[in-house]
Amino acid sequence: MAFWLCCGNSDRYDFMFVVVVSLYSCSKKRGKANATWRVFSLKELHSATNNFNYDNKLGEGGFGSVYWGQLWDGSQIAVKRLKVFSNKAEMEFAVEVEILARVQHKNLLSLRGYCAEGQERLIVYDYMPNLSLQSHLHGQHSAECLLDWNRRMNIAIGSAEGIVYLHHQATPHIIHRDIKGSNVLLDSDFQARVADFGFAKLIPDGATHVTTKVKGTLGYLAPEYAMLGKANESCDVFSFGILLLELASGRKPIEKISSSVKRSIVDWALPLVCEKKFSELADPRLNGEYVEEELKRVIFVALVCAQSQPEKRPTVLDVVELLKGKSKEKISEIENSEMFRSPPAVEFNDGASAAEDSSDFISAEKELKQELTENTGAMNDTKIN
Numbered sequence: 001m002a003f004w005l006c007c008g009n010s011d012r013y014d015f016m017f018v019v020v021v022s023l024y025s026c027s028k029k030r031g032k033a034n035a036t037w038r039v040f041s042l043k044e045l046h047s048a049t050n051n052f053n054y055d056n057k058l059g060e061g062g063f064g065s066v067y068w069g070q071l072w073d074g075s076q077i078a079v080k081r082l083k084v085f086s087n088k089a090e091m092e093f094a095v096e097v098e099i100l101a102r103v104q105h106k107n108l109l110s111l112r113g114y115c116a117e118g119q120e121r122l123i124v125y126d127y128m129p130n131l132s133l134q135s136h137l138h139g140q141h142s143a144e145c146l147l148d149w150n151r152r153m154n155i156a157i158g159s160a161e162g163i164v165y166l167h168h169q170a171t172p173h174i175i176h177r178d179i180k181g182s183n184v185l186l187d188s189d190f191q192a193r194v195a196d197f198g199f200a201k202l203i204p205d206g207a208t209h210v211t212t213k214v215k216g217t218l219g220y221l222a223p224e225y226a227m228l229g230k231a232n233e234s235c236d237v238f239s240f241g242i243l244l245l246e247l248a249s250g251r252k253p254i255e256k257i258s259s260s261v262k263r264s265i266v267d268w269a270l271p272l273v274c275e276k277k278f279s280e281l282a283d284p285r286l287n288g289e290y291v292e293e294e295l296k297r298v299i300f301v302a303l304v305c306a307q308s309q310p311e312k313r314p315t316v317l318d319v320v321e322l323l324k325g326k327s328k329e330k331i332s333e334i335e336n337s338e339m340f341r342s343p344p345a346v347e348f349n350d351g352a353s354a355a356e357d358s359s360d361f362i363s364a365e366k367e368l369k370q371e372l373t374e375n376t377g378a379m380n381d382t383k384i385n
């Protein structure tokens, strides 16, 4: 079963992707050398999930539904089942399987296997008993307050380490392109596992960025990516900054403050940081129980990650160092930088802010939304596919 491929224009670095995969030969070659994943039969997955019973459903995303299941040996799995068969979905399936098969890291969700029979495409993962970060911050677990400060710090550092692997250690390097709360899963010890590589791009050696159709989730998109489709590692850093703000504050990336006005989490946080009101930034569900120095660190790092100019963002390697508190000088340099000196003049007017920098990404989203609606009509509220 061979898959698709690439059309390149190296002059402009303007190529659409990239992987030549033969899942069949892949499974034959790698399956023997590396027994960490295998091909599942549809019958086996039907039986594991009680025929994809509604009660087994964990959630639904752009690709399809995800079901909890149990294999004959008692181990628990999560099965992602493709909703509608199409070339695009087949491509996403192949990208995810290809990338998952080549990554191995404690903070990345690894592949148990896949199933490709007829028009059925399924991906099998380890089940993560504590579900996603999103479910704890804004979803079904949000009232339980299971994320104390220590867990939040571990999740911040762990997920950054997973991204370090993708950006700096995997060959070729991988940009995730959809870092967000529902794609950070939590294992039984609340260790973070970054998931969902269906949108990922592999970066060929020597390329500074890839130009690509914009994919991802509103609220997390870097402005240059939303507007120009230029994807490189710093787009993931931007999304990670938004995720860090969410983790520390418990707020959503974009908040509706009235029926027509929206505010980004950056526009909310930046003035508070400039006024040094850190206690107002902490998630009220923490009841004041956090390490103040760590909270400040997380917030400063988040905001430098989520700045609109990509060249000013740190790498995710820097982010890990900063979060771990390894470089005190760098943190105080950040603390004293221009962007935290005076509160930006922010006026909210139909989602448009007067402060140029911090409002950039909302306007980017607006333009993008308009463009996509005009061009394809293929846009829902939050997701760009």
Ligand SMILES: Nc1ncnc2c1ncn2[C@@H]1O[C@H](COP(=O)(O)OP(=O)(O)OP(=O)(O)O)[C@@H](O)[C@H]1O
Residues within 6 Å of the ligand: 058, 059, 060, 061, 062, 063, 064, 065, 066, 078, 080, 109, 125, 126, 127, 128, 129, 131, 132, 178, 182, 183, 185, 195, 196, 217, 383
């Ligand atoms: N291995 C897993 N263990 C437990 N829950 C999972 C697992 N994989 C996915 N989920 C949960 O299933 C739900 C659907 O996941 P899915 O990745 O399809 O959609 P999503 O992350 O909400 O959106 P997107 O399509 O943009 O990724 C999410 O809540 C996700 O956290």
Ligand SMILES: [Mg+2]
Residues within 6 Å of the ligand: 061, 182, 183, 195, 196
């Ligand atoms: Mg997901």
